[in-house]
Amino acid sequence: MIKQISVTFGSQGILEQIMKKYPERHMALFAAASNAHGMQLVDYSGDESIFTSPVVYQVNAHAGNDDWEHYINYTEISPSKDQRQILDAKVSNFMSDPDTPAGMTGFYYLTAEGNSDSRILLSLWKQQYDYMQWEKSPQHNFISYQTFKNDFTANYHEIGYQRFHPKA
Numbered sequence: 001m002i003k004q005i006s007v008t009f010g011s012q013g014i015l016e017q018i019m020k021k022y023p024e025r026h027m028a029l030f031a032a033a034s035n036a037h038g039m040q041l042v043d044y045s046g047d048e049s050i051f052t053s054p055v056v057y058q059v060n061a062h063a064g065n066d067d068w069e070h071y072i073n074y075t076e077i078s079p080s081k082d083q084r085q086i087l088d089a090k091v092s093n094f095m096s097d098p099d100t101p102a103g104m105t106g107f108y109y110l111t112a113e114g115n116s117d118s119r120i121l122l123s124l125w126k127q128q129y130d131y132m133q134w135e136k137s138p139q140h141n142f143i144s145y146q147t148f149k150n151d152f153t154a155n156y157h158e159i160g161y162q163r164f165h166p167k168a
Helices: 012-021 080-094 128-135 139-143
Strands: 004-010 027-032 039-043 055-064 070-076 104-112 115-125 157-163
Touching: 012 027, 012 039, 027 055, 055 080, 055 115, 055 128, 070 080, 070 128, 080 104, 080 115, 080 139, 128 139, 128 157
Parallel strands: none
Antiparallel strands: 004 039, 004 055, 027 039, 027 157, 055 104, 070 115, 070 157, 104 115
């Protein structure tokens, strides 16, 4: 299992230059899937970050496969200590459940480097539609906004990205 995932943001041109400079790294380029804009380069090699201004996530747990070819979704929460313990247990149960949502290929449970109170759920999907269907299901409730909406300290944030393949 890899120990960390590094991310950086920037223009398509700059991120493609980084990919060309480090072809031996396992990297994937993504474009924001919703109304947000911008591009993200994910280094999932597990090695120390090569980015100048990285966001580094420590991998606490992983389930499934590393299929970075389609759609990814981040859900980040900074819950209270009590909620963190409950969330950790619910994520553990979810990750050990053999009945994974349709279209989900992988799932990472992360903490942001320098903020061990944060919890990031990074899910990998065949397509955005699969994620949207899961979002409507009861299986998603443990991580839905509704679960944390009454805790004003929870700092809930979610965003999805579609894989972007540079032209050769």
